[in-house]
Amino acid sequence: MDDLKHTALFDLHVELGARMVPFAGYAMPVQYPLGVMKEHQHTRDAAGLFDVSHMGQVILSGPSWDVVARAFETLVPMDVLGLEDGRQRYGFFTNDAGGIEDDLMFARRGEDLFVVVNAACKEADIARMKAALEPEVTVTPLTDRALIALQGPASAAVIAALDSRADDMGFMDLRDLELDGVPVWASRSGYTGEDGFEVSVPEARAEGLTRTLLAQDGVEAIGLGARDSLRLEAGLCLYGHDIDTGTTPVEGALTWAIQKVRRAGGDRAGGFPGAAIVLDQITEGAARKRVGLLPEGRAPMREGTEVFDAAEGGTRVGQVTSGGFGPTVGTPVAMGYVEAGSAGIGTSLWGEVRGKRLPLTVAKLPFVAANFKR
Amino acid sequence: MKFTEEHEWLREEDGEMVVGITIHAAEQLGDVVFVELPEEGTIVSKDDEVVVIESVKAASDILAPVDGEITEVNSALAENPSLVNEDPQGDAWFFKMKISDPSQLDEFMDEAGYQKFIG
Numbered sequence: 208m209d210d211l212k213h214t215a216l217f218d219l220h221v222e223l224g225a226r227m228v229p230f231a232g233y234a235m236p237v238q239y240p241l242g243v244m245k246e247h248q249h250t251r252d253a254a255g256l257f258d259v260s261h262m263g264q265v266i267l268s269g270p271s272w273d274v275v276a277r278a279f280e281t282l283v284p285m286d287v288l289g290l291e292d293g294r295q296r297y298g299f300f301t302n303d304a305g306g307i308e309d310d311l312m313f314a315r316r317g318e319d320l321f322v323v324v325n326a327a328c329k330e331a332d333i334a335r336m337k338a339a340l341e342p343e344v345t346v347t348p349l350t351d352r353a354l355i356a357l358q359g360p361a362s363a364a365v366i367a368a369l370d371s372r373a374d375d376m377g378f379m380d381l382r383d384l385e386l387d388g389v390p391v392w393a394s395r396s397g398y399t400g401e402d403g404f405e406v407s408v409p410e411a412r413a414e415g416l417t418r419t420l421l422a423q424d425g426v427e428a429i430g431l432g433a434r435d436s437l438r439l440e441a442g443l444c445l446y447g448h449d450i451d452t453g454t455t456p457v458e459g460a461l462t463w464a465i466q467k468v469r470r471a472g473g474d475r476a477g478g479f480p481g482a483a484i485v486l487d488q489i490t491e492g493a494a495r496k497r498v499g500l501l502p503e504g505r506a507p508m509r510e511g512t513e514v515f516d517a518a519e520g521g522t523r524v525g526q527v528t529s530g531g532f533g534p535t536v537g538t539p540v541a542m543g544y545v546e547a548g549s550a551g552i553g554t555s556l557w558g559e560v561r562g563k564r565l566p567l568t569v570a571k572l573p574f575v576a577a578n579f580k581r
Numbered sequence: 582m583k584f585t586e587e588h589e590w591l592r593e594e595d596g597e598m599v600v601g602i603t604i605h606a607a608e609q610l611g612d613v614v615f616v617e618l619p620e621e622g623t624i625v626s627k628d629d630e631v632v633v634i635e636s637v638k639a640a641s642d643i644l645a646p647v648d649g650e651i652t653e654v655n656s657a658l659a660e661n662p663s664l665v666n667e668d669p670q671g672d673a674w675f676f677k678m679k680i681s682d683p684s685q686l687d688e689f690m691d692e693a694g695y696q697k698f699i700g
Contacts, residue, residue, distance in 0.1 A: 237638075238611065242611060242612050242666075243611055243612050243637040243638070244612040244637060244663075432611070432637060432638060436637060505614075505615050505659075505662075506615050506617065506635070507614065507615055507635050507640070509639075509640065531637060532614035532615070532635075532637050534637070539614075539615075561633065
């Protein structure tokens with residue numbers, strides 16, 4: 208653990224009794240004394256606080272929003288130009304084969320673009336953006352800011368009690384707030400399927416603000432273990448598992464994230480890496496698709512579990528990319544890729560666990576209905 | 582009660598050995614969500630994988646601590662896997678076995694030795 212990087216909240220995690228594990232080069236809390244199941248359910252019932260400071264925060268700036276947005280559109284298949292000030296979107300970098308290099312959140316902040324990328328990919332993402340966009344657009348990694356997520360139905364009351372301007376923020380709004388005297392950038396979004404906020408805060412003020420938040424009614428510190436089961440129940444992809452350089456957005460069931468203006472026939476159609484392949488798949492479909500997989504028994508089906516179309520013999524039609532126990536659902540849940548012919552909701556398939564074929568059903572995602580602020 | 586380096590405990594009861602995992606092991610595993618038990622009557626050798634236990638984090642195997650025959654399994658665990666976290670050294674025993682070679686028990690630790698082992 209000695210050569211792992213620490214976030215600004217490392218000492219606080221240790222003080223709170225967290226079990227620290229290596230994750231993307233950082234020492235991160237996988238769970239606190241509450242344990243994964245209770246942390247998960249607490250987030251669904253009240254509010255969970257997550258340190259996600261290992262993620263990359265980057266500002267893109269240039270002569271104007273128009274220049275910045277158009278430049279970023281050369282790397283992602285999203286409508287960036289049409290983003291209103293203070294609004295956020297989900298997106299991903301594509302490669303020449305139409306695969307996904309990383310997924311991300313981006314928001315317009317005045318004339319700048321604020322991008323949040325995955326920890327494991329951030330160095331490559333920054334290099335990619337610098338190579339493609341500089342010098343016209345300046346790429347500035349925000350290495351002196353922490354990122355704290357507050358997620359769950361009690362989050363809004365907690366944040367609004369500290370700054371009432373949070374009250375009328377809608378889902379995927381980004382706003383400057385002042386929480387307990389600390390200037391922050393807060394977005395109403397997250398990775399749990401619940402209402403909540405992600406708060407970008409100057410590193411020097413992060414621990415103080417976190418202590419303030421943890422002191423509010425209904426707020427508990429939550430580790431990466433519960434973060435993973437929460438996002439899995441919410442049907443959200445984990446980069447490097449459910450999507451990666453070899454999966455396209457269409458295969459990954461992320462076509463919804465590609466706005467019409469970037470699709471065939473749109474005003475700014477294509478113009479991102481792998482566009483020909485991705486746009487063709489939007490029209491023609493892909494040979495495989497990411498779907499929800501609901502094991503019928505109690506045995507979890509983990510990442511790597513092979514999926515077949517028969518209880519014996521038959522054909523291998525896919526593989527689980529994320530799987531485990533869903534504490535809110537109360538049964539195992541999984542997602543993975545299956546051939547298009549087996550991807551229909553309700554299709555009966557079998558997952559091979561320790562040499563045994565166990566039944567599962569192709570299921571609608573998310574497993575737990577989203578509870579976003581509208 | 583005797584303890585193994587695999588974090589199992591063995592307790593003698595009516596001429597058989599009752600086997601479970603230690604409090605320390607249960608804490609390390611985290612919340613247990615699935616337990617797969619062997620068939621009663623299975624003949625096992627030391628270090629055979631006899632039980633699959635899955636926590637929210639990962640799957641682990643429990644090995645037969647000695648040679649013998651599985652005489653009874655705790656089917657309550659299949660119904661209620663969280664019992665493993667609630668009472669690992671009591672109600673959450675996994676199986677009972679008739680052992681073939683009592684001398685295999687000699688290498689195991691007593692409670693004090695186990696506490697030292699886990700530091």
